[in-house]
Amino acid sequence: MSRRVVITGGASGLGLAMAEAFVAMGDQVAVCDADPAAVASVSPAILAVVADVTDEVAMSDFLGRIEADWDGADIVISNAGIGGPAGPIEDLDFADWQRCLSVNLDGAFLTCRWAARVLKAQGAGVLLLTSSVSGLFGFPWRTPYVAAKWGIVGLTKALASELGPYGVRVNAICPGAVEGPRMDRVIAMEAQAQSRSEADVRKGFTDGVALRRFVTADEVAAMAVFLASPGAASISGQAMAVDGHTERTT
Numbered sequence: 001m002s003r004r005v006v007i008t009g010g011a012s013g014l015g016l017a018m019a020e021a022f023v024a025m026g027d028q029v030a031v032c033d034a035d036p037a038a039v040a041s042v043s044p045a046i047l048a049v050v051a052d053v054t055d056e057v058a059m060s061d062f063l064g065r066i067e068a069d070w071d072g073a074d075i076v077i078s079n080a081g082i083g084g085p086a087g088p089i090e091d092l093d094f095a096d097w098q099r100c101l102s103v104n105l106d107g108a109f110l111t112c113r114w115a116a117r118v119l120k121a122q123g124a125g126v127l128l129l130t131s132s133v134s135g136l137f138g139f140p141w142r143t144p145y146v147a148a149k150w151g152i153v154g155l156t157k158a159l160a161s162e163l164g165p166y167g168v169r170v171n172a173i174c175p176g177a178v179e180g181p182r183m184d185r186v187i188a189m190e191a192q193a194q195s196r197s198e199a200d201v202r203k204g205f206t207d208g209v210a211l212r213r214f215v216t217a218d219e220v221a222a223m224a225v226f227l228a229s230p231g232a233a234s235i236s237g238q239a240m241a242v243d244g245h246t247e248r249t250t
């Protein structure tokens with residue numbers, strides 16, 4: 001049976017990989033994204049809308065439209081996030097800290113507040129949040145992102161307890177470094193912040209992982225598909241790493 005899937009930050013990267021994985025299973029998928037060009041490039045099989053997850057009015061319009069057109073949702077994925085600045089905390093700008101926390105956490109709040117009301121009323125549903133291995137470890141020089149992604153795990157745990165009695169499961173996915181343009185940007189930023197070569201920073205990431213490689217967007221999407229499936233019926237309140245087993249953070 002076709003399920004109704006809503007994904008934030010779904011016009012590129014991991015969100016798009018998840019959207020395409022659910023479409024391939026015959027599900028109805030809607031995404032929002034702050035990048036109009038990315039939204040315009042999404043396949044017509046996916047309903048794609050421009051909305052910034054930190055904009056309460058824009059999110060209310062997007063989610064209200066889904067609720068009206070679809071009469072609810074089955075799977076909601078709060079995925080939009082930004083990496084924030086890199087560097088020793090004493091060098092970081094307050095505005096960059098606030099923006100990182102806002103996109104990652106305010107966005108999750110607005111998405112989860114809507115999802116909780118809708119899924120609870122249905123007495124069923126799956127809520128997934130994209131955290132990171134940065135929500136499981138204390139990576140240095142990334143304090144805003146690490147704080148935000150631990151916050152996502154906290155939100156997941158609290159919501160799993162709040163919504164479990166109503167038949168709603170809530171889990172976080174914690175990807176390791178994912179192959180693609182976003183990690184290329186993070187590596188360039190960290191290399192500059194630490195006066196290291198990009199090759200050295202990249203090696204630092206892979207050397208700290210047992211499988212000695214980055215993960216792929218499809219592997220992260222596969223976890224979302226599994227967590228939304230009946231096979232995961234007893235899994236809630238978990239922070240599931242898809243990271244090749246992180247062993248070191250520096």
Ligand code: NAD
Nearest residue numbers: 009012013014033034035052053079080081132175177178
């Ligand atoms: P990405 O930059 O490739 O894609 C993120 C998408 O979110 C983009 O389309 C972007 O336009 C959108 N977005 C950004 N800010 C937004 C906002 N305010 N409102 C709506 N949309 C917004 O990044 P990604 O790798 O796909 O990241 C997705 C999630 O995965 C994020 O929460 C990120 O923190 C997390 N994550 C990524 C990695 C990685 O290595 N790529 C690792 C761990 C966790």
